[in-house]
Amino acid sequence: MATHNLTRVVTGLAKKNLPACLLKRTSINSFVVTKRHATHFKFYPDPPPIDCGPTEKMNLFQSLTSAMDISLSSDPTTLVFGEDVAFGGVFRCTVDLKEKYGQDRVFNTPLCEQGIAGFAIGAAVAGSTVVAEMQFADYIFPAFDQIVNEAAKYRYRSGGLFECGKLTIRSPCGVVGHGGLYHSQTPEAHFAHAAGLKIVIPRSPIQAKGLLLACVRDDNPCLFFEPKILYRAAEEDVPVGDYTLPLGKAEVVRLGHDVTMIGYGTQVHVLKEVAEMAHDELGISCEVIDLVTITPWDEEAVCKSAAKTGRVIVSHESSLTGGFAAEIASTIQKECFLNLEAPVERVCGYDTPFPHILEPYFIPDKWRCFEAVKNVTNY
Amino acid sequence: MSVGRFINCAAIKAAYVSAFRQTFHGAAISAVRYKSTTPQSEDQLGMKIIGGPRSFINKLEFLEPKLEDAIPIYRVYDTEGKILDGTQDPKLSEDVLHQMYHSMIMLNTMDEVMYSAQRQGRISFYMTNYGEEASHIGSAAALDKRDLVFGQYREAGVLVWRGFTLDEFMDQCYANVNDPAAGKQMPVHYGSRDLNFVTISSPLATQMPQASGAAYALKRTHPGLCVICYFGEGAASEGDAHAAFNFAATLDAPCLFFCRNNGYAISTPAHEQYRGDGIAARGSGYGMITIRIDGNDVLAVYNATKKARQIAIEESRPVLIEAMTYRVGHHSTSDDSTAYRAKEEIEEWTSGDNPINRFKFYLINERQCWDEERDKALAAECKKQVLKAFTAAEKRKKPSPSLLFTDVYDDLPPNLVKQRQEMVDHLGKYSKHYPLDDHEPV
Ligand SMILES: Cc1ncc(C[n+]2csc(CCOP(=O)(O)OP(=O)(O)O)c2C)c(N)n1
Ligand SMILES: Cc1ncc(C[n+]2csc(CCOP(=O)(O)OP(=O)(O)O)c2C)c(N)n1
Ligand SMILES: [Mg+2]
Numbered sequence: 001m002a003t004h005n006l007t008r009v010v011t012g013l014a015k016k017n018l019p020a021c022l023l024k025r026t027s028i029n030s031f032v033v034t035k036r037h038a039t040h041f042k043f044y045p046d047p048p049p050i051d052c053g054p055t056e057k058m059n060l061f062q063s064l065t066s067a068m069d070i071s072l073s074s075d076p077t078t079l080v081f082g083e084d085v086a087f088g089g090v091f092r093c094t095v096d097l098k099e100k101y102g103q104d105r106v107f108n109t110p111l112c113e114q115g116i117a118g119f120a121i122g123a124a125v126a127g128s129t130v131v132a133e134m135q136f137a138d139y140i141f142p143a144f145d146q147i148v149n150e151a152a153k154y155r156y157r158s159g160g161l162f163e164c165g166k167l168t169i170r171s172p173c174g175v176v177g178h179g180g181l182y183h184s185q186t187p188e189a190h191f192a193h194a195a196g197l198k199i200v201i202p203r204s205p206i207q208a209k210g211l212l213l214a215c216v217r218d219d220n221p222c223l224f225f226e227p228k229i230l231y232r233a234a235e236e237d238v239p240v241g242d243y244t245l246p247l248g249k250a251e252v253v254r255l256g257h258d259v260t261m262i263g264y265g266t267q268v269h270v271l272k273e274v275a276e277m278a279h280d281e282l283g284i285s286c287e288v289i290d291l292v293t294i295t296p297w298d299e300e301a302v303c304k305s306a307a308k309t310g311r312v313i314v315s316h317e318s319s320l321t322g323g324f325a326a327e328i329a330s331t332i333q334k335e336c337f338l339n340l341e342a343p344v345e346r347v348c349g350y351d352t353p354f355p356h357i358l359e360p361y362f363i364p365d366k367w368r369c370f371e372a373v374k375n376v377t378n379y
Numbered sequence: 380m381s382v383g384r385f386i387n388c389a390a391i392k393a394a395y396v397s398a399f400r401q402t403f404h405g406a407a408i409s410a411v412r413y414k415s416t417t418p419q420s421e422d423q424l425g426m427k428i429i430g431g432p433r434s435f436i437n438k439l440e441f442l443e444p445k446l447e448d449a450i451p452i453y454r455v456y457d458t459e460g461k462i463l464d465g466t467q468d469p470k471l472s473e474d475v476l477h478q479m480y481h482s483m484i485m486l487n488t489m490d491e492v493m494y495s496a497q498r499q500g501r502i503s504f505y506m507t508n509y510g511e512e513a514s515h516i517g518s519a520a521a522l523d524k525r526d527l528v529f530g531q532y533r534e535a536g537v538l539v540w541r542g543f544t545l546d547e548f549m550d551q552c553y554a555n556v557n558d559p560a561a562g563k564q565m566p567v568h569y570g571s572r573d574l575n576f577v578t579i580s581s582p583l584a585t586q587m588p589q590a591s592g593a594a595y596a597l598k599r600t601h602p603g604l605c606v607i608c609y610f611g612e613g614a615a616s617e618g619d620a621h622a623a624f625n626f627a628a629t630l631d632a633p634c635l636f637f638c639r640n641n642g643y644a645i646s647t648p649a650h651e652q653y654r655g656d657g658i659a660a661r662g663s664g665y666g667m668i669t670i671r672i673d674g675n676d677v678l679a680v681y682n683a684t685k686k687a688r689q690i691a692i693e694e695s696r697p698v699l700i701e702a703m704t705y706r707v708g709h710h711s712t713s714d715d716s717t718a719y720r721a722k723e724e725i726e727e728w729t730s731g732d733n734p735i736n737r738f739k740f741y742l743i744n745e746r747q748c749w750d751e752e753r754d755k756a757l758a759a760e761c762k763k764q765v766l767k768a769f770t771a772a773e774k775r776k777k778p779s780p781s782l783l784f785t786d787v788y789d790d791l792p793p794n795l796v797k798q799r800q801e802m803v804d805h806l807g808k809y810s811k812h813y814p815l816d817d818h819e820p821v
Binding site: 083084086087088090108110111112113114115138139141142177178179180181182183320321350351352353355356357358360361362367368371 | 554646777
């Protein structure tokens with residue numbers, strides 16, 4: 001655009017229009033940091049897994065970067081892409097990867113989720129390992145057709161001639177305190193209905209890294225939903241080297257004998273705190289299970305615990321109706337009917353969209369879960 | 380983004396599209412024809428099946444997009460506000476000009492206050508409109524206020540022009556009791572039934588095919604009105620954008636597609652969003668009349684939108700407008716744009732091609748209807764009003780938690796009645812753990 005040397009007719013406004021905020025560098029580049037409220041949960045870090053070598057303090061987004069770094073360095077076909085991925089991603093999960101591996105392997109795509117999914121599937125069908133990012137899980141729906149009709153069914157429809165097992169789609173999910181309708185959702189239930197996909201939700205940096213690498217190497221298309229509130233809030237000593245954690249295996253994160261509480265992602269931390277509250281205030285012993293993998297899910301671990309305690313609470317942020325808790329509850333009543341001392345209780349988001357300012361009343365917070373513990377034990 | 384050639388006196392029917400039409404028909408006449416068939420019947424066959432006449436060439440030639448063919452940018456005044464071709468000055472009345480300028484300053488002032496409010500943690504989120512004021516006000520002023528607006532999120536100026544009050548802006552951002560959506564959406568997701576501005580939704584480009592459908596419906600029920608759909612050059616990459624263009628074109632919907640090409644989609648520069656000549660170049664592919672304009676020239680935006688509106692309504696067809704501008708602010712309060720663009724780049728646009736300054740230069744030098752003193756007074760007055768609305772909005776309570784369940788459906792179905800009761804009972808038992816004091820009673 002042509003530049004001019006004419007003196008400004010007036011200068012006052014020109015200066016005024018220069019937003020001062022632009023000139024001082026703010027330390028943020030993530031959606032989560034603008035949070036005003038105290039978080040609704042307390043993060044419970046785990047000790048590092050044994051036999052996985054030296055560790056480093058990492059938060060959840062850094063542990064994901066580390067996983068992608070390992071995939072990029074150990075597998076020359078690995079590609080990492082999505083909207084704004086090149087500069088490090090809006091949540092900083094891909095920082096420095098482009099600089100390290102070049103922009104033919106780590107790159108921005110045009111702003112189009114259906115394109116990202118289709119492109120990713122195609123690259124996986126052609127034999128490349130793909131880690132594609134959907135900027136928010138709330139924006140994955142334009143890609144629903146590609147994921148549900150294509151990725152999930154590739155192997156089945158071709159008798160294994162073609163498949164996209166090398167595909168992993170990662171996406172930030174979950175409530176953050178102020179996300180409203182479109183920066184809060186976890187669409188696990190929508191995708192759980194599509195046979196052929198694996199769906200994984202980590203609760204911690206250690207898990208995130210080991211599970212993401214497991215997804216990347218698993219021979220099935222995987223959806224990896226990352227609770228974005230944990231990106232910075234969750235820190236652990238994470239092994240710097242290569243390791244994987246098993247898919248399809250739930251984890252008992254607290255042993256107990258009166259009540260079983262099942263969740264995944266951030267909700268596991270809510271449930272852990274509730275277990276402490278139940279112990280301290282009610283003298284009730286709660287077992288807490290992190291489901292980890294939504295599909296295919298670990299029925300055996302869940303039913304074993306349900307049979308032991310006879311009282312079960314399933315909890316997730318997503319809405320109650322048609323939520324994955326319904327699937328778990330129905331399996332439990334079928335498999336453990338005679339062991340149950342109370343109906344399986346579901347503590348979930350209400351059947352509304354995620355509200356912005358009313359979020360504290362919507363979420364299955366520790367007080368609603370605590371009340372459920374009382375309900376199942378007093379039944 | 381390198382902004383290319385400018386045209387100053389375009390007959391607004393875009394140069395590009397009329398050129399396209401000429402060659403389209405011209406080729407049919409002058410092409411060396413495949414001898415044995417009768418051109419007449421062949422063309423009829425072509426019209427019937429592929430929707431246009433067919434012509435043939437006997438040399439193998441691929442079409443290569445050429446830089447020289449880039450669509451020029453329509454502009455009325457230069458960066459100093461100097462009119463380039465007298466015939467193009469719409470010669471708006473001083474009243475209208477002042478109203479336009481006032482809206483731009485008000486928008487700018489509101490952005491400054493709300494941006495700092497977010498930085499201080501008083502609201503959760505904000506998006507500024509810095510640098511795009513002219514494209515908002517120029518287009519809004521050219522419309523009939525009954526024309527339906529489908530926006531993306533960075534078009535607050537359109538609302539300012541239509542008379543959305545500062546209280547309404549602030550109440551939405553503060554998610555307080557006066558927000559018609561009961562604080563359900565994040566800040567800047569405004570909407571107004573009275574002002575024919577459909578409530579903003581975060582998922583990008585979803586409003587675009589909706590705008591086509593709305594235009595189709597309006598044409599039948601309210602002839603003489605049209606729809607304007609705003610979208611970013613990033614959103615234009617979504618599948619919905621294609622659907623929108625194709626539906627509006629094939630179904631003859633009077634829809635103005637107004638692309639704000641501000642060079643970035645968060646960190647992604649426009650040149651990573653598309654190859655080819657931007658968004659405007661797509662118009663002809665859909666058979667849409669198209670123009671590219673200087674989005675920082677409020678009069679160019681005004682002229683183009685006004686004429687486009689006339690074409691859309693009279694000829695019952697969509698029009699594509701690509702306004703070239705620059706996103707001066709960070710993408711949002713969650714973003715730090717210095718991580719992906721040079722400070723010099725921002726400064727160049729802020730001082731070299733500032734839409735507010737350019738308009739002001741025009742008012743002062745070309746129209747002699749503005750001066751420094753009035754400018755200062757206006758700035759002070761805007762600031763005063765914004766701060767007043769801001770303080771009032773901050774004091775208002777948040778909506779009742781019960782409203783969580785309203786507007787999911789027209790009425791509360793049994794499951795929600797039950798769930799609302801559960802919530803009320805729960806809050807009865809655990810009230811001290813919830814910020815109930817901030818809210819209206821349950
Ligand atoms: C997404 C989708 N929508 C609708 C259909 C149903 N359908 C099957 S073929 C067809 C027409 C396709 O026309 P065209 O692409 O021109 O291919 P042609 O049949 O002419 O070879 C339709 C609507 C489909 N298969 N998939
Ligand atoms: C479907 C969808 N995908 C991703 C996002 C996240 N997102 C919000 S704004 C934005 C960039 C939009 O850029 P553009 O359309 O150019 O508008 P601008 O911000 O420049 O005004 C992105 C990627 C979203 N809101 N919706
Ligand atoms: Mg843009």
